[in-house]
Amino acid sequence: MLISITFMLISYKQSVIKTEVWPDKIYHLNDTSKIEELTFLGKVLFYDPVLSLDSSTSCSSCHSPYNAFSHTDHSLSHGIDNKIGFRNAPTLVNLAYQPIFMWDGAINHLDMQSLAPITNPDEMNESIEHVVSKLNHQSFYRLLFKNAFNDSLITGAKTLKAIAAFIASIESKSSKYDLVMNGNDVFTDQEKNGFTLFSKHCSSCHTPPLFTNYSFQNNGLLPNSALNDGGRIRQTKNTNDSLKFKVPTLRNIEFTFPYMHDGRFKSLTEVLNFYVGHSNKNSMLALELKSAVNLSSNDKVDLIAFLLTLSDRKFLFDKRYAYPKSEIDSLRKLTQ
Ligand code: HEC
Ligand code: HEC
Incomplete structure (x- = not known):
């Protein structure tokens, strides 16, 4: 009796844990022999x-x-x-x-x-x-x-x-985030709240599991006048692409500072202060960011705690x- 209840519990637990599904790879080596x-x-x-x-x-x-x-x-x-x-x-x-x-x-x-x-x-x-x-x-x-x-x-x-x-x-693929998604670890309360905030404000562009959707977006950065870098428009010559840059992955973001295409931010706190404080006067700003990103100081700490779960030391x-x-x-x- 006890054994069958334990068995039922184990199979219940396994059925609710979903392994995160990754998309198919795009790059393949045709000759696989070597x-x-x-x-x-x-x-x-x-x-x-x-x-x-x-x-x-x-x-x-x-x-x-x-x-x-x-x-x-x-x-x-x-x-x-x-x-x-x-x-x-x-x-x-x-x-x-x-x-x-x-x-x-x-x-x-x-x-x-x-x-x-x-x-x-x-x-x-x-x-x-x-x-x-x-x-x-x-x-x-x-x-x-x-x-x-x-x-x-x-x-x-x-x-x-x-x-x-x-x-x-x-x-x-072996960060704490991945372990949690595969049912082998759990988020702290802080990380869990950070994940909720991330899903609300960030994941439309920084989409899991790759933490980017590879689209070109204007996230509200003001142009760096010393560099005069128009971003995507340099390739397409289409004015709608002015000041759009490829959404970068956030995996291992702890180790890849400084941030943005010109490395203008040194820390994740600076990045979050930018997303919270940026003006929406920029007409090219992505729709998702037009309404204000409201984050309290506690929220910012929690969101950073979540971002740090993307660090993969094994990697x-x-x-x-x-x-x-x-x-x-x-x-x-x-x-x-
Ligand atoms: C002097 C520094 C430097 C060297 C050397 C260098 N890279 Fe880069 N790499 C960059 C920079 C800067 C970018 C971004 C350039 C851009 O967006 O115009 C980049 C971009 C890339 C990207 C694109 C990544 C993405 O997500 O879009 C790949 C892949 C890459 N480099 C591979 C290499 C390889 C392979 C080599 C050696 C053959 C190399 N790089 C040498 C600085 C360098
Ligand atoms: C509308 C799409 C969009 C949304 C929503 C968005 N981002 Fe971004 N993010 C971008 C783009 C595009 C860049 C690159 C901008 C550049 O360098 O010009 C970027 C860059 C970053 C970088 C720098 C990464 C690096 O490697 O340099 C961080 C960190 C970041 N975003 C975190 C966040 C967080 C946290 C949120 C939610 C509060 C968020 N983003 C919401 C599009 C978005």
């Missing part, structure tokens, strides 16, 4: 400054794994020769689910993404042809390309494909994404 080798090659390239003209700057210079692949402490990105770019380096996470890239959507396919920083004069200031020629001179890379493509000939397309395979593999220190020092050292020795 995914591991391809992703490994992409990771080695991601951490190698050989992609920049003077071998000073790697992808990881601006997208550091310990800051959820963003550039903490730099409002605008710093590239080759200490050149300052005009935007804040975003986190690289769950990109396989993302349909469009860059703050203004300049890139629409992950396979093309790396070409932009490699050739940007303020970032790596290099040409893909020269990268390929530098790689072809290293037996280390010829071996890695052979492992990944069954062919040691290095090309630009293969180089870009490998980097895309690596960045598409970077996933963050931050995941060996699959870290610089593969020992593998590189032994492969270099092997190919000397």
Whole structure:
């Protein structure tokens, strides 16, 4: 009798817990035979400054794994020769689910993404042809390309494909939020209230589980006159897109400060003060934000407590994404 009641309770508990459903991935590797080798090659390239003209700057210079692949402490990105770019380096996470890239959507396919920083004069200031020629001179890379493509000939397309395979593999799905949604943890009262406030004011754009709907929106920021950045209009030339920027994910937001496309806010408190205080005189402001966001000081504390449940420390220190020092050292020795 007791056993069957316990069993009923367990099955009741399981039936009310719903695992959060994620959308399908958008980025797929067609040839699935060598995914591991391809992703490994992409990771080695991601951490190698050989992609920049003077071998000073790697992808990881601006997208550091310990800051959820963003550039903490730099409002605008710093590239080759200490050149300052005009935007804040975003986190690289769950990109396989993302349909469009860059703050203004300049890139629409992950396979093309790396070409932009490699050739940007303020970032790596290099040409893909020269990268390929530098790689072809290293037996280390010829071996890695052979492992990944069954062919040691290095090309630009293969180089870009490998980097895309690596960045598409970077996933963050094990935050406290995820544990709670999967029934393996519970929110504190503060986090629960924060989640309610988030669902009311924020989730129409920062939609779970990716915490963005990838649309372009004007969230009320006043333009930064020093940068003159129109956002989405730069791509579409449509005046309706003026000062709209891609809604960023809020996963790991604790580690990706400073915030916004130009890194103007240093803390989450500053971000919330902005959302609460912003003027709705801006005619391009998104509809959802036209009515005031009212948050008391307690509400702000609770909302931040909820945002911190999106921190994924397992992801931050995941060996699959870290610089593969020992593998590189032994492969270099092997190919000397
Ligand atoms: C000098 C700093 C810098 C370097 C080096 C750099 N990036 Fe970036 N990255 C940025 C900035 C800034 C942006 C946002 C640019 C924009 O929106 O116009 C960005 C955007 C991206 C995005 C788009 C993310 C999104 O959510 O839209 C991806 C993907 C990316 N970088 C990958 C890479 C890869 C791969 C490399 C190496 C080949 C690299 N980056 C090198 C600064 C850098
Ligand atoms: C109408 C859509 C919309 C709503 C609603 C919205 N946001 Fe945003 N949010 C954006 C956009 C767009 C950006 C990027 C703006 C930019 O950089 O120009 C952004 C940026 C942010 C950032 C900076 C992220 C980063 O990586 O730099 C944070 C944090 C943030 N929002 C939190 C919130 C919170 C908390 C709420 C609810 C109080 C909220 N947002 C409501 C659209 C929205």
